[in-house]
Amino acid sequence: MVTGVLATRPGVMADPGERGRFGEYGGLYVPESLVAACREVEAAFREARTDPAFRESLAESLVLHVGRPTPLTPARRLSAELGVTLLLKREDLAHTGSHKINNVLGQALLALRMGRTRLIAETGAGQHGVAVATAAALLGLPATVFMGERDVERQGLNVFRMRMLGTEVVPVGTGSRTLKDATSEAMRHWVAATEEAYYCVGSVIGPNPYPWMVREFQRVIGDEAREQCAGTLPAAVPDYVVACVGGGSNAAGTFAGFVDTTARLVGVEAEGGAGAARGSLGVLHGFRSLFLQDGHGQITEAHSIAAGLDYPGVGPEHAHLRDLGRARYVTVSDEEVVDAAVRLARAEGIVPALESAHAVAWVIRAARTGELPPGSTVLLTLSGRGDKDISTLKELV
Structure with a gap:
């Protein structure tokens, strides 16, 4: 049985409403055409x-095609x-090798429901792109994934996986x-x-409703x-719940399961990419949150x-959790990350x-x-x- 499929709970990490606001963050900052x-x-x-x-179709897909729980x-x-x-x-044991597939299957099924005929996505490490390519192949949809040229170079294995699955990978050479x-x-x-394509966002970023929707598709983790934990720990709830944070989808999904408990929530960001830990208020990619910015x-x-x-930023709900004091955001260095791996x-x-x-590195340091x-x-x-x-580790270890 898969628990937590689009469950609804009141309070913190609930429905942000039609304005898509998490406190002062979130919203819909896009061109009129979108x-x-x-x-x-x-x-x-x-x-x-x-x-x-x-809900039943999604739950079945998470069991049969992802391997949940x-x-x-x-x-x-x-x-x-x-x-x-x-x-x-162990989201590393999910099909395609990461948590990304939970959200992608949900959005791909939604795209079919909306009558969309192809998928568009962005990817960094390539795991979201691979998940999109997998869901597209499963459901018979063509897909196009945009990926920075630098990431194409350092994530060649995932680029090949996407192309093998029939997805077009478009290298982006700007910025x-x-x-x-x-x-x-x-x-x-x-x-x-917009009339024929569905944009499948990979993290809890972007314009409303994406930060909320992605969190809901990922709350199955938490x-x-x-x-x-209730069946494993004497106290039922851990003292700390820790996850890495970029945009923050795996952390948001995990935190959603524990936000109403006594567990301390810790998000671990990259020292050179911190948003919640040391960002300032700004707008990017259709949402208001904390970003790395100059003067x-x-x-x-x-x-x-x-x-x-x-x-260069963090999902709006993470910024809100930081402001509320419900979650804490810390950074670790590249060196700590390699040592932790x-x-x-x-x-x-x-x-x-x-x-x-990154999350492992913080636990090691904090202990x-x-x-x-x-x-x-x-x-x-x-x-x-x-x-x-x-290939990256091979050069450093």
Whole structure:
């Protein structure tokens, strides 16, 4: 059984309403030509999420095509080394190798429901692109994925996987040639094709309703983990819930399952791409949130060893959770990330995606410094597997 499929709960991380606002963040900052398209997506999602047939179809797809529920794995050797109890929510074991497929299947089914005939997407690390290509092949839809040239170079394996699945991959050579620029190009393409194309956003970013909708499709992670923790931990709820954050979809999905508990929520960002940890208020890609900006309010380039975190901002709901004090956002360095990936591999036989290794790196550091009290229980969402990063790791380890 898959729990948490489009569940509804009151309070924090609830429905942001028609304005799509999480406090002062979110909203709909798009050209007039896209307003109607976004409103149509919102209306379709609001209708679909209350339709038993849609919910059943999504739940069935998550079981048959994703392999849900994913397990909760005790990291026994690393726990003993750190003096804490570390539990890994294994999204790396989901089909395609990451959590991205949860959201993509939901949006692809929504696209069919809306009568759209092809998918458009952006990707950074390539995991979202692979998930889109997989869903497109499964449902018989053509797909076009925009990807920064720099990411095409460092994520060659995922580029090949997308093309093998029949998806067109379009390299983007503008700007920093990374996720930010791929997102901009995908949105420009959507402007000219709203009648027949569906834009499948990969994270909790973008104009309303995407931040909310993506979180709802990803909350299956947190709801499953909460049920699994209840059957595993004496206290039922972990002391800490930790996940990496770029745009922040795996973290949002995880946090949604625990936001109404006593668990401390920690989002871990790249030191060179931090939004919630040290960004300032701005607008990009159709939403208002916290971004890296210069003194003139211009978006500055982000940097991360992990292509999926190479984004200059954070999803609006994460900015809101930070303001409320409900979640804390921290950063780790590239060096800490590589060390954490190696340590997890050698202690537990799991090679994590470099994105996920950010969360592992913070747990290792916090245990060493005493920020994590000895004996703490920690749930960590391992958002993806490290196959795609082997060439990068090979150069550094």
